[in-house]
Amino acid sequence: MFAHETTHLGTAFKQYFEVVPAVTEELRQEAYRIRHSVYCEDLQFESQQANGLEMDEYDDYSLHLLIRSISSGLFIGCTRIVRPLPGDDGKGLPFEKICAQTLERSVIDPSKLPRDKIAEISRLAVISAYRRRKGEQNSPINISEQDFGNEPTTRFPYIPLGLYYGTVELARIYNIEVLFMLTEERLANHFNKLGSRLEFIGAPVEHHGLRFPSMIVISHLLENLKPIIRPLYQAIAEDIKAGLEGKNPQKTETHQP
Template sequence: MFLPEILNLGNVFKQYFEIVPAYSSKLKDEVYRLRHKVYCEDLKYEQIQADRREVDEHDSYSLHLLMRSIKTNEFVGCTRIVRPRLENPRHPLPFEVICSGMLDQSIMDPIQLQRHSMAEVSRLAVISSYRRRKDEANRAISISDDDFGTSKQPRFPFIPVGLYLGTTELARINGITTLFVLAEQRQVTHFSKLGVELHVVGKPVEHRGPRVPAVMNVNDIIVNMRTFFRPLYQTIAADIKRNMSQ
């Protein structure tokens, strides 16, 4: 990683972005509109909706998160944490349906976990004006080696990492300890570069490209976080705490 470690990532982040948990109906609508732009209009993953909102059956059981640009005040990214249903905790999460028969239960069997403390990260999306590189054109969000720049031209992927860390903090404060995700294989590698251990728990599946089911432990992410990233995490945690009432 080429970014100088003397740089305070938290101070840099808050000059440009803010993390906002979407608890109100108004903010959830912002999430659904942003997702429609990315998933329906840009990437054609879902059908265009008349109301320009991308919503599915899992949204009412989810925690939602937005990233706002300080400069323009527009929302530029979002994600959600899908939780098991209180009335039926064993109802499968989206990845359990997509990966049916492909999970390695000798590594981890989601059905045997305490369902109230597990969840799935999905619907990560960034608007097109912030997905500038050619290799991002067909992806809702990504991290690549180029995001870390070179020793002469250092850079840092604040948007995807900000959304990931925001998801981690939102999970923590809601008592979620285990997070599943359908990830590209290269994402597993890039997560490890950020100091996050993503454990693959099944065979690759086809879901908008090849994906592998993976799991991460929320407490381990926080406890084992590299010193370099901690100011960024603290800034994002403060954003979430400040904006909880919105």
């Protein structure tokens, strides 16, 4: 299914990348810079800001995550976990507003779940230098058909999976049980080929392209991880633990010049 290097996914991942919880304001600023580069400058989903930071009202109540290239020392991608606002006040998570009319509440009704046990994955983004292949420039993060099979161009999608599994592990540590996200159908299907267990929970909506509301039950995902993926997940979990304990190596560089 994958190139031979995937036999030791955890070891290979650590050679190339490091997942870093953004637990300081300095690190969160790195995430906001990446988001601005991708969402405001490249894709123009959001308005450009004079300070070069893309932020919104959910950031103060979110858990943030970065991925860094070992070879360059640069942060190259980010994501966040949006938690319900204190008191919630019926505002809901972003996807609950966007998909208010399209959720299949007979499958799951987020409004009836314990609010401290749910969250939403959003703002997944990878800088343009790391999504250079044809078809990737118009998406903030991608997995393609080239990531499957044994062609010379095959590469294992370490960056999107590093962010995805890093988000799952960070959520698990914070006792979050269910994660929601809005995703392209193709991206969700590719994630599921790798055992990610994304489940569609409603009809698609137009939100910077057609997006499906999706759900991940963390315990189900962890119980059903493919054996080949477990070493990768463990390597990412070790990075998360080290970052939360303040044991990540000091970075030599931060954002792009």
